[in-house]
Amino acid sequence: MNNVLTAPEILVELLSMRPRRTSETPDDCRGIYGLVDHYGKLRYIGSTSSEDETFRKRIHHRHRSGSETHSHYFSRMYNTGRMYRLRNDATTDLDGKIAKKLRNAFIAEHCGAVWVPLPDTADIIGLERQVIALAPAEAIAWNNRGMETYPEPVDLVDALIERLRLPPVERAALIRQQARFERLTGAGAIEYGLESRSASKPDFPKGPFRFVALDVETANNDRASICQVGVACVRPDDSIETWVTLVDPRARTWAFTGLHGIDARMVQGAPTIDAVLNLLEPVLNGHTVYAHSGFDRSAIRAACAALGRDEPTWDWQDSVAVARRTWPELKGCGGHGLASLKTHLGLTFEHHDAGEDARAAAQVVLMAEKRGLASKCAHGGRLEVKNASAERTHNGIRNAPVAGSGSVIGRSTLTLGNLKNNHFYLRKFLDAFPETAIDASKRANGSAQMLTVDWGHGVSSRTDICGRHRFFRDRSNTRAFFERTGARPGDIVEVMLIERGHYRVTIERH
Template sequence: MRFAAEDLLSALLEATPLPTVQAPRDARGLYGLVDHHGDMRYIGSTSSTDQTFYERIHQRHRTGSEGMSHYFSQMYNTGRMWRDRKDALTKADGDIAKALRNEFVVDHCRAVWLPLPDTADIARLEAEVLSLAPDHAIAWNRRRMQAYDEPVDLVEATLRRLGWGARELAAIERQRLRFRSAMVGPVAAPAPKTAATRQTRVTPFPEGPFRFFALDVETANNDRGSICQIGVACVRPDNSIETWMTYVDPQVERWLFTYLHGISARTVQGAPTFAEVLPVLRDVLSGATVYQHSGFDRSAVAAACGNCGLPVPQWDWRDSVHVARAAWPELRGNGGHGLASLKQHLDLVFEHHDAGEDARAAAEVVLRAEGVQSARMQLSVPSARTAIAEDEDFDLIEDHDDTVMVVREATAPPLPSPDAIPRQHTGRLIGTAEITQGNIDNNHIYLRTFFEEFPADAIGGSNRASAAQREIAVDWGGNTVVMTDLDGAKKFFRKRGWIRDFFDRYGVRAGDMVTVEEMAPYSFRVAPQRRS
């Protein structure tokens, strides 16, 4: 049976919204989530073969943890329904606020669903429907909207139904005050940037040539796409650095991080939007090596592109943290390789949490590392005759003398058995996969039985052209963390070059089990399960 995406979308948009508790317990397919205004805001699917509409909509989206792919929980994490799930000190109050949120969704939100046969390629149909859907119907997809302000009257109606006592009411009032404090930020903040620093157009970029660049961003809030400042350090052939900086109007109402960087809505008044800045960056950075200090900046650019509906630029991203680890291994466990630690270790002079200053600091880290690499980690080869494997673990620095310096990190020796696997940090186990001979032969791990546990905006289509706008970080026990999205059709990690090393490192064979843990939002760890 063939299904036309246009017909499926029309059926979803024309369906009568019903309470989430009425979602079918024995059917799968496409569905839409409807907010308290009665507007459809999200389209998704029960792509997992063992998950029904009821489990996906009424249980996960309504009662799941905020910050994940549980959109009712995410969008109504506000006011008296707000909690910080990582704050152990406020857990008791936070759990009460979450219970209120769950009941609010029951009372005031709705869903629609469209059952499909199990033989249908639901993931493909979902992608086709999303490509046709109007923006307002998928405003929650890929986190395009901020959480709502508390619908006070509707919350009061739910509280009247619940009949809560003084203890519960006091708890949610404390959560409301904590939410307000979190949104406003601490009183003691750096002096706001003045109007004199604002701009009304994109600042012209310096003229090259340049060896490489380092890029840093600052964001308005915890949406990585809310970029409010971009800095680029441009390194010339003589190793001098020229810094370019622009403020960016993220067009958001919530400013959570003003206390860190001093940037506010007033600062960016009249500044260009990200959509106006990106063409300038794309022209300059395409084909060049672009350093970031950790993976945040790359993911922020990708998220901002997603917010604007723009394609993500395919720059040659490199991580100056990896370069620093290779150059100064003695800092492991002794301050680390963050900019604050390197500032002290290398006597760097810069103002942290200013995008231009941080970009310049990252560039200086790379330049300092070049000075200490030659004795132990630098390998020069003619660039014209060198083929580089896509997933190989090193950092490239294009030099002006037509050589490529390959900065390798020391490779840890293979562990003799899974019993030797260190387990220093415990995350939330999201699933376990049994390894087949096909997995070993083809370098992949099936994630089918728990695929819905991954963030929806990190799940793409069946090929690189339809990759998700956002990536997850995968720590597999090697020297570097892999940044990848997920193949929504095949239900495995899209980047697979590391999996052969993972199997070899731990001696994984057919029949062994592999665990996947969530360590933080968009951060996961893959490890072999100890054999009994």
């Protein structure tokens, strides 16, 4: 014991050490340690009292990523804002896991630790008590829960979310967690860690509303595979309140995860579309429901058909039609999709999140109203979506349905190979095109049909589809489209049906 540091010596070491990241804590020794907050201040002193617990196990794995309601002080002190999680609450578990992942990353990046190794023969518990008794109050502010949870360090969290490149669906989950935390702390009557289920479950906004906008995301090309629904409710004062939920589509394939970030794991425990429609159908009856193109209504229709239930009798309107009448200059110059309108109108939202896209569609209508054109556009902008099913031909390729104006029929994620070879694949939604357009340039009879493709910036071409490779045969315009848009791997090419035989392609930056 002669070589063991005394309590005053250990305290001097802890107070004078340069903090290091929790990931740097050693996994081969024990002793006395301190936790350092994101301001660089020593706030907690503890020890690895158990013989099987190392500095790394205690600090990096328990304090940083352990339970918020136990003596895991990093987890407890930063259980705040968008990093908030209510432990063991099944109703918020999906969102809570995302918040905890963000919190773990925040602590690893912005907090730290100091430590003094001691031999296993030392009286570590006794030395810990002596060090704590000698320590200044600010150095043990967290001990025995002597300090309240920190307010969210907003700027640091914003920067971390950007650095982690969290997808829109995870950002939306973090916003919901922030709202739950604010309800908890604002109530002032709910003890820490004991939030009620009613407080944690988001309710649909209470009216009255002038109109609503609705958007969905799907797991794959089956429009019935809805995995997220967002509704933006516009109040009489033009303020917007958004409601969003994940949906379990019970899907086997998840072709669009790269687009919206939702996968099968994330929707475990989420409601089915049947339950969501049971909620939405009565509250949206009597309201004008905007959707940006016919895709969203066709998805609701397909889901209802799969369930064997009647489609809701909502007053559907098309915000694309509103945008076309209000900003005609965008025709052939980016188009009237949400990505183009985002740039043209200076909108701020995360594309391909149902709640964000619904809000954006509502904002488009509100901006058009200010120019006095939305009411004119709504008349004649009613969504009429034909049945998504069509007869199969002898070779198994379906004739294309006539969709609503500007309806999205498919999305293709670009690879480096696509960019090098000037094409993008249509195979995942090939059945949305007419059979007669497949290898039309090789046919000698009158059954061939060439397609018109708008490439933006006033450029259009006539082409057919290569049946072997399943992309547009005219690759010269594809090459020019890639060059003009600065396309890169991971970007999404969105194909829209304008009218039978006439298509538009746009690019979504990712």
